[in-house]
Amino acid sequence: MIRVTDLYSGYGKVPILNAVSFEVSEHEMVAIIGPNGAGKSTLLKTIAGLVHPSSGKVVLEDQDVTGLPSYQIVRHGIAYVPEGGRVFPNMTVMDNLRMGAYSNRQTLKEGVLDEVFTLFPRLKERAEKFARTLSGGERQMLAIARGLVSRPKLLMLDEPSLGLAPKLVDEIYEKIRLLKESGLTVLLVEQNTTYALELADRGYVLENGRIFMEGSCAELASSDHVRKAYLGL
Ligand SMILES: Nc1ncnc2c1ncn2[C@@H]1O[C@H](COP(=O)(O)OP(=O)(O)O)[C@@H](O)[C@H]1O
Ligand SMILES: [Mg+2]
Numbered sequence: 001m002i003r004v005t006d007l008y009s010g011y012g013k014v015p016i017l018n019a020v021s022f023e024v025s026e027h028e029m030v031a032i033i034g035p036n037g038a039g040k041s042t043l044l045k046t047i048a049g050l051v052h053p054s055s056g057k058v059v060l061e062d063q064d065v066t067g068l069p070s071y072q073i074v075r076h077g078i079a080y081v082p083e084g085g086r087v088f089p090n091m092t093v094m095d096n097l098r099m100g101a102y103s104n105r106q107t108l109k110e111g112v113l114d115e116v117f118t119l120f121p122r123l124k125e126r127a128e129k130f131a132r133t134l135s136g137g138e139r140q141m142l143a144i145a146r147g148l149v150s151r152p153k154l155l156m157l158d159e160p161s162l163g164l165a166p167k168l169v170d171e172i173y174e175k176i177r178l179l180k181e182s183g184l185t186v187l188l189v190e191q192n193t194t195y196a197l198e199l200a201d202r203g204y205v206l207e208n209g210r211i212f213m214e215g216s217c218a219e220l221a222s223s224d225h226v227r228k229a230y231l232g233l
Helices: 041-048 070-076 092-103 109-117 123-124 138-146 166-181 195-199 219-224 226-227
Strands: 002-011 014-024 029-033 053-060 078-081 155-158 185-190 204-209 208-214
Touching: 002 041, 002 070, 014 029, 014 053, 014 109, 014 185, 014 208, 029 195, 041 078, 041 155, 041 185, 070 078, 070 123, 078 138, 092 138, 109 123, 109 138, 109 166, 123 138, 138 155, 155 166, 166 185, 166 195, 185 195, 195 219, 204 219, 208 226, 219 226
Parallel strands: 029 185, 029 204, 078 155, 155 185
Antiparallel strands: 002 014, 002 053, 204 208
């Protein structure tokens, strides 16, 4: 579905990503784990067209989408859910969802709303509330829902557990599991290694802007490096 090859990216003259290569197959859920500052968000932002790569390639289903502006990336079928459940605080839940559809040059289709409200019934109850009045967990749900209304081929989730209490993390990950079961292709980046490796099919470890290891989640979870550095074992 998506193949990233030798990607270099950063901010101004500051290089962050160094020859990053990985791929995600259709219906697969791939996790990229790594510590704070490893470059996880920079990687997703570069794919999403928010940070410009200095070299390398991003190919989605045989189409080269490297360095395209973000609105075109959305149209190609990649949705990016930023970390911290970032949504438009002074817009209603409904208007936030409309914005998600708008960036794909669509008006909200009825079927799409039914789908996201089935997955997130609490958003339906709060449809006319301002996003700023939502709890942290509800905001994260809205951020994911906003990504889904563009009907993406690939959903990229940036640390969906960030800043949430354990009970809410369980709840969010249950939703992500349902999305995975529905066949959606998902690229998940997380510091929360336990959750990510439990749910994903395969994983990569990103450290200092480089892919340090890759393997099945079972392989990663049992490796000495991951156990010591990420699982505290
Ligand atoms: N807008 C920015 N300008 C300059 N440096 C940045 C910017 N955003 C992030 N960085 C730096 O890039 C590095 C990687 O950050 P980030 O991709 O956010 O890592 P992660 O998501 O893995 O925590 C960090 O050293 C961070 O300070
Ligand atoms: Mg980050």
